[in-house]
Amino acid sequence: MTSLLLFDTLTRQKQDLGPPGQAPVRFYSCGPTVYNRVHVGNLRAFLFYDVLKRALLWLGYPVRHVMNLTDVDDKTIKGSRAESVSLRAFTERYTELFLKDMDALGALRPDVMPRATDYVPQMVDLVQRLLDKGVAYRSDDGSVYFKIGAFPGYGRLSHLEARTLQAGAGGRVAQDEYEKEDVQDFALWKAWSEEDGDVAWDTALGKGRPGWHLECSALAFEHLGESLDIHAGGVDLVFPHHENEIAQSEAASGKTFSRLWVHNEHLLVGGQKMAKRLKNFFTLGDLVQLAGATPREVRYALISAHYRSQLNLQVTYEGEGEARRPVRFDSLEVARGALRRLDQFRKDLQAKATGEAPAGGAERLARAKDEYREAVRDDLNVPRALGVLFELVTDVNKLGAWDAAYAREVQAFLDDADRVLGVLTPEPEALAPDEQALFERWKAAREAKDWAAADEARAALQAKGIQVQARKGSEPTWARG
Ligand SMILES: [Zn+2]
Known part of the structure; x- marks a missing residue:
């Protein structure tokens, strides 16, 4: 079997994506709101999308992956106004930081990464379609709201009860983010208000700006069409964001918006939800600095739990209250140990390739290949x-x-397996300046055929745990160990 099974949030069942075909899998994932440096909980979601995309490609599916950048919403406007910089300059800064983090973590770039503000006309069109169908209405201030009572499927994804829906009927919520207790008609288009400052577009709907939920439907329609194969996001987006995406998309198109809805669970840090006051709010930069972790170790730690399980990034703290500080990042040390073991195995594969073809070796490798494929195929285990x-x-x-x-066959399997995980290739290590100087001295001495000096430099490097090698016709190399 080659088709991917994914647990679908809407039907609460594993669903078969069907065998790979010619047409790309239309894959949409909700991207970052570019108003700060994303924290490690966000990174878990983005790495989940990455592993999902890699698994699809590895299983033979062509993929078209679209991920939006939310560069206009309550938070981005607030942030840019607080700093008195333009919304574009403000969100550009965090977009760049986001891309840097994702590159460092080895995430494949989505095929399209549209910025919401580049698609205001498409969003206005979508709102117009909803007004024309009578499922949206204007409020007194000129904002446009989606009438959830006019969409019978509202609440199916998040399993809202009829009671909750009735309680919310008739009310309106203008904020981009709200809780289930506030289930109400939501803002598609927000008429300009003073808090928006100079962030506004003059459109057929009047002067204003899009609500946050609207962009994902408009961007998905634009880049993938009105029906998607897979829509992914963090579990915190199920309500209201994805519920609202379904309502506005399906009310406009009359088609199923996405065949499958997949969500990754929360990340806890030190057993608690992340919060600045708990000193457990970390970015990738924090982990590299405080824990001395490499991005590869962070990636390993974040993908190694099942995406549908809560992941607790274990941290040991000392002190209380203001003095509380992290002293050990246990989960990252576990990741480091696991990766060391795999790296050592890779070295041993070459070093111990001195014998005969091992009895039963081929069968053992074949079994590993089968089991690995089954694990990936069965809901990205x-x-x-x-x-x-x-x-x-x-x-x-x-x-x-x-x-x-x-050795070559086992290595080839590891390389192939890593197309899904993206963690098995060791990061190139750099030499410290004094080590680099010794390495240069060794190379120069060899060039000059000063063998005594070359041996001396080589011995000094060996004392630091660095082995050097010079083969005919290739650049001299070094390795630790
Ligand atoms: Zn979205």
Whole structure:
């Protein structure tokens, strides 16, 4: 079987995406609101999208991935006004930081990353369609609201009860973000108000700006059409954001907006929801600085739990209240240990390729391939997929030695498996300045055929745990270990 199974939030069941075809999988994921540096909880969601996209490609599906950048909403406007900079300059800054973080974490770039503000005409058209169909209405101030009572499917994704819906009928909510207790008609278009400052567009709907929920429907329509195959987001987006996306999209098009809805669970840090006052609010930069972690270790820690399980990033703290500070990032140390084991195995594969073709080796590798594929295919079971790799490491190590062909086959499998995980390739390590100087001295001495000086430099590097190598016809290299 090659088709991907995904747990669909709408039907509360695993659904089969169907076998890969010629047409790309139309994949939409909700992107960042570019008003601050994204925290590690956000990163979990973005890495979930990345692993999902990689799994699709690995299973043979062509993919078209669209992820929006929310560059106009309550938070971005507030942030830019607080700093007295233009909305575009403000959101540009955080867009760049976001892309830097994602690149460092090895996430594939989406095929299209549209900024909401570049699509105001499309959003206005969508609102007009909803007005024409009578499922949206204007309020006294000129804003336009979606009438949830006019859309019978409202609440299906988040399983809102009829009672909750009735309680909200007739009320209106203007804010972009709100809780289930406030289920009410939501703003599609917000007439200009003083808090918006100079953020406004003059459109057929009047002077104003889009509400946050509207952009994802308009951008998905624009870049993927009116029906998607997979829509992904964090579990906190189920209500109201995705509920509202479904309502406005399906009321306008009359079509199913997305075949599958997939959501990743929350990330806890130190067993609690992230909050600045708990000192457990971290960005990638914080983890690199405070924990001495590499982005590869952070990626491993964030993808290694099943996306539908809560993930607790374990941190050990000292002190109380204001003095409370993190002293150890336990989950990142676990990640470091796991990656070291895999890196060591990669080295051993070459070093121990001095024997014969191992008995049973081919069968063991074939089993690992089958199990790995099944783990990925069955609702992206990354913990199981990693388990398959570690079990293989244990069993191959038990063989003691093997031939070069077997080493190559196992290595090829790891490389292939890594197309999904993106964590197995070691980061290139840099030499410290004094090490680099020794390495240069060794190379220069060799060039000059001053063998005594070359040996001396080599010995000094070895004392620092660095092995050097010079093969005919290729650049001299170094490695730790
Ligand atoms: Zn969205």
